[in-house]
Amino acid sequence: MSADRYLYYDDEKFDLYDFGPGHYFSPLRQRLTTDLLEKAGLLPETAVTRAVPATVEELLLFHTPEYIAVIRADGQTPNGPVQRWGIGTSDNPLFRRMHEAAALRVGATLAAARQVIEGRAIHAVNFAGGLHHAHPSKASGFCIYNDIAVAIAWLRREYDLRVAYVDLDAHHGDGVQWGFYDDPNVLTISIHESGRYLFPGTGEPGELGDGPARGTKVNIPLLPHTGPKSWLECFELVVPAVLEAFRPDILITQHGCDAHRYDPLTHLAISTQSMEAAARRLHELAHELCDGRWIALGGGGYSIWDVVPRAWAAVWAVVTDQALPPAVPETWRKAWAQRVPGRDLPDEWHDLIEELPPKDGEDIENEWRHAQNRRVAKEVLETVTRLLRAGVRS
């Protein structure tokens, strides 16, 4: 691999983004991933890049001045309870240097966008990004500032580009979708567990965009306990065809890995292989449609020892066209073993699907569920391609 073509954003200050002990959204997720990549020999030093925090002016591309002021004050506001801003809640507790921590993650995604669009890198990765739930004036679902939405707004303002965003997280990518709901030059595609069963409750097929943007907001809600086969089938049915119909200039993808069988917060039940296969397809599409311009981000993922490091390491390997070594390095497993006493860290890169136990006692390859998911995906595809073809977009 020629390292100068790829960037990997990392910074010890990413650890500032910490809601405290016991919270699911642990900054250890990046530490474990970077360490695994280093020990697996997949991360050349020259690819690793530090970030600078996004400026207030940059954050204002998506967020309101009032909200930014509250976050800058660590939620210490004289104007009533902070919960109206989505912070000081059990999902998003207050912590010190909240603004600095969140702005740094936005800064990394923004820098990734800048490097790729200015041709200094072909693909760029920020696993500390992908904070898709944050709204202009409200934190939500562990997300304070929305790095994706700020980067998209910046790409729209500076370059007037057609931007495609694909969200693989188990939760609907709501903050990004609503942020550009009436912009026909921003395509959002989210494949997720149906909002009838999971936070944030949105992401229905009928959410298609407003006015000239109708058809550029795409949702594939799946039933709880959907397994690897059905998830990938629905992804393959919809994502490549819609991207081809939209013809973006740049691709941004979110690789939240909480749709995994072992994830404690969702009911989806996919494998690391399904996520890797989707990343591979997105890589091909970035080259076919966008001259390779591709930014890959992190997101959710709460099985932090068994899933997140392997899933994200596999995404980086796909981005950089490297093969994974035969096994998860023993040095990595040993280095972290004392943090999880009494159990082993995974030694295989891939899950043995046959050995994945049913989730919540449900058969994850149930044919009825496959058929329901397939029907939804086909209807979505038909509606969206008809709208895109009819030139409802500008």
Ligand SMILES: [Zn+2]
């Ligand atoms: Zn490539």
Ligand SMILES: [Zn+2]
């Ligand atoms: Zn999620």
